[in-house]
Amino acid sequence: MRRVKYRFTKVAKIIIMQLLICSIGIICGFTWEAYSENARWEKLFYPGVRIASIDLSGMTKDEGKKQLKTELIGELNDYKLSIEIDGKSFLLDCSKLIKSFDIDAIVDEAFNTGKNGDFRDKYNIIKQGIINDISLYFEYDQDYLNGFISNIEDSINKDPVNAIMKIDSEGFVKITDEISGVKLNTKELDFRIKNTINNRCFENINITVPIEEVKAPITKDILSSINTTIASAETSFSSSRSEREKNIDIAAKAIDGTLLMPGEIFSFNEKVGEITKENGYESAPVLQSVDYKSGIGGGICQVSTTLYNTVLRSGLSAKERTNHSLPLSYIEMGLDATVYWDSIDFKFENTLDYPIYIESYIKDKKVHIDFHSNKELLKKEYVIKSDIYDTIPAKIQIIEDENLAAGEKVVVRKGSKGYWVMVTRNTYEDGELIDSEIISDDFYEPVDEIIRKGIEE
Numbered sequence: 470m471r472r473v474k475y476r477f478t479k480v481a482k483i484i485i486m487q488l489l490i491c492s493i494g495i496i497c498g499f500t501w502e503a504y505s506e507n508a509r510w511e512k513l514f515y516p517g518v519r520i521a522s523i524d525l526s527g528m529t530k531d532e533g534k535k536q537l538k539t540e541l542i543g544e545l546n547d548y549k550l551s552i553e554i555d556g557k558s559f560l561l562d563c564s565k566l567i568k569s570f571d572i573d574a575i576v577d578e579a580f581n582t583g584k585n586g587d588f589r590d591k592y593n594i595i596k597q598g599i600i601n602d603i604s605l606y607f608e609y610d611q612d613y614l615n616g617f618i619s620n621i622e623d624s625i626n627k628d629p630v631n632a633i634m635k636i637d638s639e640g641f642v643k644i645t646d647e648i649s650g651v652k653l654n655t656k657e658l659d660f661r662i663k664n665t666i667n668n669r670c671f672e673n674i675n676i677t678v679p680i681e682e683v684k685a686p687i688t689k690d691i692l693s694s695i696n697t698t699i700a701s702a703e704t705s706f707s708s709s710r711s712e713r714e715k716n717i718d719i720a721a722k723a724i725d726g727t728l729l730m731p732g733e734i735f736s737f738n739e740k741v742g743e744i745t746k747e748n749g750y751e752s753a754p755v756l757q758s759v760d761y762k763s764g765i766g767g768g769i770c771q772v773s774t775t776l777y778n779t780v781l782r783s784g785l786s787a788k789e790r791t792n793h794s795l796p797l798s799y800i801e802m803g804l805d806a807t808v809y810w811d812s813i814d815f816k817f818e819n820t821l822d823y824p825i826y827i828e829s830y831i832k833d834k835k836v837h838i839d840f841h842s843n844k845e846l847l848k849k850e851y852v853i854k855s856d857i858y859d860t861i862p863a864k865i866q867i868i869e870d871e872n873l874a875a876g877e878k879v880v881v882r883k884g885s886k887g888y889w890v891m892v893t894r895n896t897y898e899d900g901e902l903i904d905s906e907i908i909s910d911d912f913y914e915p916v917d918e919i920i921r922k923g924i925e926e
Contacts, residue, residue, distance in 0.1 A: 507591045515583045517598035520575055521605040521667065526598075533576055537605070550665065552621070552676045554653065559621055563666065566614055570607040579603050604667040614662065618655050625653045625680060631687035634695065634728065634826055636841070644692045647685035654678055687728065687824075695826050697844040700783035700851075704775045704799045706768070707834045713753035713768035718831050720772040721838075725829040729819040734788065735827075737773050737808050737815040744769060744810050756793055756807075770807050771799060772829070773815045775836040777806035780817045781853050781894060781908065783825070783840045789816040792911040796888065803855040803890035803911050821846060850897045853908070861887030864917045873923030884918025 514525040514533055523540055525533040550561040582601050583594040629650035635643045658678040665676060706717055723741040744750050744766035753767030770793070777790060778800070793807045806815045819825050823843040830837050863884030873879065890911045896904040 506595050510591070510595050511584070514580055515594050515599055517594075517600055518579050518582050519602040520579050522602060525579060530576055530580055533580070534572055537572055537576070550662065550676065552658070552662070552678070554621060554658075554678055555625055555651070555680055557624060559617075559624075561617055561662065566609055566617075566662075567666070568608045568610045570605065572605070575603060575605050606667055607663075609663065614659065618653075618658055621658070622653050622655065625651065627651050627683075629683050629685035631685045631728075632689040632692050634692045635726070636826070636828055642695075644689050647688045649685060650683035651680045652683050653680055687730065691730075691824060692728075692826075694823050694843050695841050697841065697847065698839050699825075699842045699846045700779050700840040701838065702775050702778035702782060703835045703837045704771055704778075705835045706771060706799065709768065709834075710753060712751040714834070716750050716753055716766050716768040717771055717836060719749050720766075720769040721829045721831055721836055724772070724776065724827055724838075727827040729825045729827065731819050731822060731824065734816055734818045737776065738810055739814075741769065741772075741808075756795060766810075770805070772836055772838075773808045774800050774805045775838045776827075776829070777815060777817075778804055778853070779838045779840050782851050783821075783842075784846070784849060784851050784896070785817050785820060786908070787815065787817050789814050790909070791815075792909070792913070794914050795885070795916065796913050801855040802857065802888055802913060803892040803909055804853070848898055849903075852895045852897065854893050854895070856891050856893070857888050858891055859889035861889075861915045863887070863915045866917050866919045868919065868921050869924050870921040871924055873921060875923045875925045877923040879921045881919040881921055882916070885916040887915030888913045 512529055514528050516526045518525050520533070520537060523537060525536065528536060550563060552559045552561060579601070582603075583591065583599050586594075627650045630648040632647040633645045635645075637643070658676070661676050661678060706714060709717070720741050724737070727735065727740060729735055742748060746765060750766040750769075752763045752765055754761040755764035755767040756770075757764070774797070777787060780787060781804070787806070790806045791813050792803065793805050796802045797805050807813055808815050821842060823846065826841040828837075828839040828841060863886055865884065868881075870879075890909075890913065892908040892911070894906050894908050895902055896906075
């Protein structure tokens with residue numbers, strides 16, 4: 470078969486040539502326009518570039534700075550930012566809040582947006598625009614802002630109120646509901662204020678910050694677990710003077726109604742407070758070393774002692790406790806607890822799984838202290854035993870007195886023995902002994918007897 474040769478006619482060649490020339494012209498024209506446009510926009514912000522929502526498209530650097538200062542900075546200095554929280558309105562003075570700002574750095578960043586690509590990328594941005602809104606960050610006067618937020622806190626924040634338990638004189642229990650508190654989310658408010666200013670979101674804007682609910686730590690449900698008396702103790706002061714009775718009454722009332730949650734520590738001194746005349750206490754006999762002397766608050770140790778015995782009978786133990794130097798008339802040896810403001814305290818911790826409500830009152834010239842808690846604790850019974858295991862005899866001091874007749878004797882101070890006393894606690898469950906522990910090992914000082922005797926010839 471013979472192969473056919475194709476040839477372009479003269480007309481076809483002319484058409485092809487014209488097409489090539491047109492294409493080259495179009496390409497050259499596009500390239501020229503692209504380079505021309507790129508060159509023109511090199512000194513301008515690209516279309517779509519914004520700073521804090523202010524459109525800087527087509528502006529020079531200087532024009533952009535001027536626009537920012539006119540439209541943004543001036544407006545900010547005159548602007549009062551409205552903050553709505555929990556139905557209350559607060560106005561923030563932006564002129565006091567803004568310390569300084571760095572326009573030059575932000576303008577440089579915005580101006581260079583899109584200018585790192587090749588000429589085609591740049592040309593496409595010029596024709597199509599770019600979405601780029603840069604925030605203008607300010608240096609804020611944080612002290613002013615903290616003070617402003619603090620004032621809002623004072624107006625908004627409310628502390629929760631714990632549920633309250635009361636036991637009336639007839640033994641009826643009344644529990645009032647807890648009340649939740651509210652707390653301003655200060656970190657979120659700080660963020661929203663700065664973010665609003667940084668992004669110039671001033672039109673139709675109300676900054677709202679959610680307030681947080683603060684639950685009361687002691688609720689009605691918790692107090693409802695207190696449903697019985699788990700331990701009681703009483704001591705008599707029937708022979709006391711009126712001043713001592715008054716001191717006992719004040720101290721007993723001070724600890725009455727105390728609620729001690731699991732893990733909390735009770736301090737007698739902290740609860741009762743400083744023993745002063747200003748707080749109502751009077752002078753009464755106080756045991757100092759081996760003598761009784763008049764002192765403010767004499768008698769309050771009978772309250773701390775009664776409390777200590779209630780603690781022991783509830784299965785708890787003292788964290789701090791000191792016995793008196795001499796035995797007392799109203800309690801067995803080893804079961805007393807002395808206190809003295811700012812130096813000797815009586816403390817115990819609630820190591821139970823339930824809260825304890827302390828009821829302390831005076832009746833028939835006796836100090837009564839009851840611990841109320843959960844009936845589950847009654848499964849165990851505690852028996853306290855005080856044993857004197859050693860006795861120290863008193864010494865006799867004889868002082869010769871020339872003012873007395875020969876052989877005549879006068880007892881100046883009656884002596885008393887000293888004692889070593891051990892207190893143990895036995896724990897029973899369902900009638901069986903399950904534990905025995907030594908609670909304390911106390912020493913009571915002997916008191917020397919002092920006798921004055923006439924000189925014999």
